Amino acid sequence: MPAPTAARPPARFDILAIGNAIVDVVAPVPDAFLAAHAMTKGAMALVDTAAADAIYAAMPPGQESSGGSAANTAAVAAMLGARVAYLGKVADDELGAVFRHDITAAGVHFPTPPLSGGAPTARCLIAVTPDGQRTMNTYLGACVSFAEADVDASVVAASEVVYLEGYLFDPPAAQAAFYAAAKAAHEAGRRVALSLSDAFCVGRHRAAFRDLVAGHVDILFANESEITSLYETATFEAAAEAARADTALAVLTRSEHGSVILRGAETVRVAAEPAEVIDTTGAGDAYAAGFLAALTAGRSLPACGRIASIAAAAAISQYGARPMVDLKALTAGVAD
């Protein structure tokens, strides 16, 4: 009798990422801008149309680029050579066309049909302070119509890892899509990865995330504030041990202090890659991309962490979440 895994067909995709499809508007601001608009530095806040319009009107000139946490991860993983698909909802408008161009041009399969006649493509207004920290205000737009029907089970079953962003818990219909994707992945013998996305997002959905991580997630990505918020612990170390107990593989990032990878009794510590910090937007997304691209290519955990750190450093060295450099070349020398 063959082992259970022998029944799985070969994966068509290394990674299927699912998330809110968003166009970013990035602009440099002084610290006083955050105070004037009651923004919490480093956090992501959800805003309605009126608030988005008011914030945009107050923002300095910006640069637009495709964003969305899981979409950034998909694009960066594809740049690194992984076979990647993405599911997320844009509208049938100019910014939706920009989003579709960019993720497709990155080599990502993007089958989700656009929304017609509804809300416009989502946008995230990102205020970047002189310390490189980004503070985000997201208008979800067309993302709120992403639902279970958009999760193509055949694509899920054909993907080695299904990667879900925690932000998907904000638009209510997407939660059902989230669980449907996790269920379909496990039924097909695939792995489910989750990024906690944001400490405030964890705070909004803590009980659901605790249940998810313990029961449905094989690979967990989180930064220090997210993981301590999830487990409500006083220290990073306590949260890390809780994550070790809950998931097969926990990947925890600590900005300039590097990252820690926990798998069973194994602990791998990875130094941060030095970088001049211009804009931290997408650092975590790029880290997850590097990690998953390397993991699905069969690389060692230290190599996964190293490649992830190089991708994150490239993301924070420029404005915008997706590095405009040759990441394959930058990571070519990493040994296992």
Added chain:
Amino acid sequence: MPAPTAARPPARFDILAIGNAIVDVVAPVPDAFLAAHAMTKGAMALVDTAAADAIYAAMPPGQESSGGSAANTAAVAAMLGARVAYLGKVADDELGAVFRHDITAAGVHFPTPPLSGGAPTARCLIAVTPDGQRTMNTYLGACVSFAEADVDASVVAASEVVYLEGYLFDPPAAQAAFYAAAKAAHEAGRRVALSLSDAFCVGRHRAAFRDLVAGHVDILFANESEITSLYETATFEAAAEAARADTALAVLTRSEHGSVILRGAETVRVAAEPAEVIDTTGAGDAYAAGFLAALTAGRSLPACGRIASIAAAAAISQYGARPMVDLKALTAGVAD
């Protein structure tokens, strides 16, 4: 009897810039991309909808930001503290809203009404090669409807310098707007500045530019290839002397070799500001902005050239034409 200039009311604006209102799409490409698409490195080519769609489909993921040569100059001059207005035509669409936001957020008065029900907002597809050179493909869209009726004579009369981009000669109706603006400026006792924009643009409209420069322009901006194309001379020096004879003030840029300013018998040479070249898009626009902001503030010619060079260096140190740094602070130390 008062001198003629005593009759002029005080200027409301230091600079009125008029040009094609364009959103840029910037992406890094290998040199082979230019060859594959028969593009001439460093040049601006006009493309129709079908060609623009085909080039965009082939381009890697990009970043969008407001562009347009004279609009860049307007935005950068405003960042430097000049009082600036801009005339140019966008459409009533998402990219038009981005353009309007950005130029308004830069502090520029932008009274031109958007085009409704016609072509979309213009875009320029900018392929940036590893040497930092930008090669541009422009779809003019709504710009072709910019016409004489869009030139508000009261704004022209209220502006110390009316700055016109040579690219305005590409959409036919804009040529009439160009002459109308120059005429209104001189009737109001104001100065007319012209940027030659691009050597190929000069080639397309050489006779008209020669007539313009000799008869209607007080301040001429050009780079080495543009000025030698205009006068069809073998050397930069010969072209510079021709420009000296034709205009009251000629400002000629030579990339890393700095710039030369000619006013009557006076010649001022300015060294280039050192910079790491990421993307040369907007270098000339930023130079003109720094120069005109300083000139209208009553600064000396060497200080004008120095401030211009610092603004240009900031533009080429990032992706996108409008520097996302504090230009006022960077130029605060320049002495006359």
